[in-house]
Amino acid sequence: MSHQELLQAHFPSAGLDFSEFRDNRRVIVPKERLVEVLTYLKTEGGFDFLSDITAVDYLEYDDATDRFGVVYILANTETGVRVIVKTFVNDPDPTLPSMYPLWKCADWTEREVYDMYGIRFEGHPDLRRIMMPDEFTAFPLRKDYPLKGRGERHNFPVITRSES
């Protein structure tokens, strides 16, 4: 039974949007049903591995209705099937429930999404920056953040030869 049949049978009125491109199987899930759908996919669908979590900023898209898309890539390690689950969050304070209780590997991937996009994951045990330094204040992969930064890379003390 494919993931689509499973989900349609179990969540008939959840507003899931299925699509497929080549071998990418995609499901768009409303934010409120995300935990249920992912839990069901893990326990009943056999998707025991969370391959990656990433996000997209749709700020400059004319036809976009939401600011951020968050993408969960699940894999079934027995059959090799992958499913891409996508949901949308919005400003201000984009927040999603953490998937750490389901898959422990969500720890670092959610920290990465938080670091780059500022999307908070509620219930995450240790939501800190993972790549940028702790004193960094911006979220650099947001489209309203300039490519060359806001001068953070120049904000260091200068050591001259006479004083070192």
Add this chain to the structure above:
Amino acid sequence: MAVKDVPDNVFMTTLDAAANWARSNSLWPMPFATACCGIELMATASSRFDLSRFGAEVMRFSPRQCDLMIVAGRVVMKMLPVLQRIWLQMPEPKWCISMGACASTGGVFDTYAVVQGVDRFIPVDIYVPGCPPRPEQLIAGIIALQDKVIKTGTINGREFAKRTSATGPAPFDADELIRIREANEQLPVLN
């Protein structure tokens, strides 16, 4: 006082020249290798190019034992405090080679995270261009540094005291950083 009857195995020189001769021929590099330039640095040290011909083969991974820092590769803003601390930990006299385009100018990585040239924040003596430079170029840089040590060095490092300004471009002041931030915020949103 005239010196008479100098034995054959005694020669006279200045202390500076003797120190420079010894220092320039026994440079101990600290390989600060963060990217692909580090691979060329390893190739320079290994048998085909053999940096030991120039007395600089003793790579030390402890800054306390080094007198030449070779910054090989791009330095990101999270790494720069590490670089500065390692530089400060190295004992005097010490020199710095900025190896490759990224260490010298940031290279193609003109982004928020990458420092646009380590010479903005630590002193640099020799720049080696290239992306990455070939080992011959690095060796040429080390020979140029030896030349610099021999010509300008002093036994107590007096020449360093004159270098009171930053080696690289003029440092940004706080007001300029604020102006950059404001200019960035007024950028039109591309569509």
